[in-house]
Amino acid sequence: xxxxxxxxxxxxxxxxxxxxIGRRKLFLSISLAxxxxxxxxxxxxRLNPSIEFRGGSEFTISQVQTTDQQVAYDALKxxxxxxxxxxxxxxxxxxxxxxxxxxxTETSKVAEDLAKAYGVGTDKVTSTFVGPSxxxxxxxxxxxxxxxxxxxxxxxxxxxxRNWRMAASALFAxxxxxxxxxxxxxxxxxEVSPATVIGFLTILAYSLYDTVVVFDKVRELTKGYEGxxxxxxxxxxNLSVNQTFVRxxxxxxxxxxxxxxxxxxxSVLLGAGTLRDISLALFVGMIxxxxxxxxxxxxxxxxxxxxxEAGKTHxxxxxxxxxxxxxxxxxxxKDNHGPRVKVAPLQxxxxxxxxxxxxxxxxxxx
Numbered sequence: 001x002x003x004x005x006x007x008x009x010x011x012x013x014x015x016x017x018x019x020x021i022g023r024r025k026l027f028l029s030i031s032l033a034x035x036x037x038x039x040x041x042x043x044x045x046r047l048n049p050s051i052e053f054r055g056g057s058e059f060t061i062s063q064v065q066t067t068d069q070q071v072a073y074d075a076l077k078x079x080x081x082x083x084x085x086x087x088x089x090x091x092x093x094x095x096x097x098x099x100x101x102x103x104x105t106e107t108s109k110v111a112e113d114l115a116k117a118y119g120v121g122t123d124k125v126t127s128t129f130v131g132p133s134x135x136x137x138x139x140x141x142x143x144x145x146x147x148x149x150x151x152x153x154x155x156x157x158x159x160x161x162r163n164w165r166m167a168a169s170a171l172f173a174x175x176x177x178x179x180x181x182x183x184x185x186x187x188x189x190x191e192v193s194p195a196t197v198i199g200f201l202t203i204l205a206y207s208l209y210d211t212v213v214v215f216d217k218v219r220e221l222t223k224g225y226e227g228x229x230x231x232x233x234x235x236x237x238n239l240s241v242n243q244t245f246v247r248x249x250x251x252x253x254x255x256x257x258x259x260x261x262x263x264x265x266x267s268v269l270l271g272a273g274t275l276r277d278i279s280l281a282l283f284v285g286m287i288x289x290x291x292x293x294x295x296x297x298x299x300x301x302x303x304x305x306x307x308x309e310a311g312k313t314h315x316x317x318x319x320x321x322x323x324x325x326x327x328x329x330x331x332x333x334k335d336n337h338g339p340r341v342k343v344a345p346l347q348x349x350x351x352x353x354x355x356x357x358x359x360x361x362x363x364x365x366x
Contacts (some may be wrong), residue, residue: 004107011242011245012293015241016340017238017239018238018241018242019238020159020242020294020298020299021233021299023299024234024300024302024303027296027299028179028299031292033178035176038179038183038186041183042186047192048183048185048189048190049084049191049361050193050194050196051130051191051193052275053103053193055127055133056099056100056101056130057082057099057100057101057102057128058092058097058098058099058128058129059096059111059114059127060094060095060096060125060126061094061097061115061299062124062125063093063094063123064094064095064118064124064238065121065152067094069087069088070089071117072095072117073085073087074117075113075114075116076113077115078113079106080221081106081110084099084100085099085100086098097114097168105122105167107127107129108342109346110127111127118126121184126138126305127247136257142197145197146200146201149205150174151203153170153174154167154216157212158170161215161218165305166218166219166301168304169300169304170208170211170215170297172296172300173292173293173296173300174204174208174292176292176296177204177288180288181200181284181285190280192275192277193277195281196277196278196281198281198286199277199278199281199285201280203281203282203289206285206286207288207292210248210252210293210299212243212291213247213294214240214244214248217244218240218301221237222237222240226310229314229318229321230318233302233306233313233315234305234306237298238322241294241298245294248290248293249290252273255286259283259286263276263279263280293331310338313320320331330355
């Protein structure tokens with residue numbers, strides 16, 4: 001098997017090519033299916049908001065001898081506040097209990113029952129209260145942040161590329177990432193906290209950066225493409241994807257390794273908490289972002305371009321030239337009248353060595 005460096009060189013030179021644009025219907029269908037599945041999961045299962053969003057009372061028991069969560073559920077059942085209660089581990093010797101909003105009297109009683117159940121003093125049990133108005137404010141600010149982010153991204157992409165189709169394609173890829181993340185949290189019922197929202201917004205920026213890198217290469221290779229009739233716009237976009245493929249994979253792997261480490265530490269060693277919430281969103285989002293930048297944004301851009309009159313005319317002109325010259329498109333049918341067309345950048349010729357140089361005839365001596 002060829003090394004990643006060799007694969008990258010072959011993809012960049014055009015010796016090897018992944019036909020991403022030729023299979024754009026497949027990739028766009030996968031994207032639409034993910035969006036539909038995520039929408040159904042959100043409507044049926046709904047998200048699992050943390051106490052910061054829904055409001056309620058929270059108790060933290062530290063230095064417990066056992067981390068069995070059933071002990072807490074039994075104590076809550078005895079206090080008759082078990083409806084909607086959630087229990088999770090915090091670190092190696094801590095328990096976190098979340099309930100609906102409780103009065104001061106109920107809070108004191110539940111704290112005493114939890115301390116007694118776990119065999120610790122009441123000083124080891126801390127309680128906090130989050131009101132519903134505060135949770136509603138956090139929800140509103142999270143939604144506002146997302147809207148502002150999308151508006152500024154739309155303006156930035158349009159101004160940067162001076163091409164609304166690229167901006168629309170980048171936004172479609174972001175939409176795909178958003179629904180993949182939402183669908184994941186809805187299906188797994190992982191808790192959505194303010195830290196998750198931070199990770200969510202970070203992922204959108206990461207995905208956008210990866211898409212910009214691919215589109216920069218697209219803009220470079222398609223500049224003035226209308227003046228030639230050897231390659232279609234879609235083929236040049238496909239070459240751009242291939243030339244940035246290994247770079248995107250390397251960037252994603254390098255970014256995923258520390259995030260995976262934080263996720264493992266946050267989940268296994270520290271239990272539920274901010275580290276786990278933000279790293280889980282980052283881990284899932286980075287995978288979705290790497291996929292969408294290569295297999296969603298570029299195919300969607302090609303699809304938008306081919307629907308224009310200029311795109312259709314140029315594609316017909318390329319097909320007509322190939323029919324005349326006897327050339328063959330790399331996904332076409334075998335033609336015995338000419339060579340196979342390979343979409344690749346120009347390369348300098350190689351040196352054949354001194355042995356390939358013409359020999360001078362020896363002069364006869366008189």
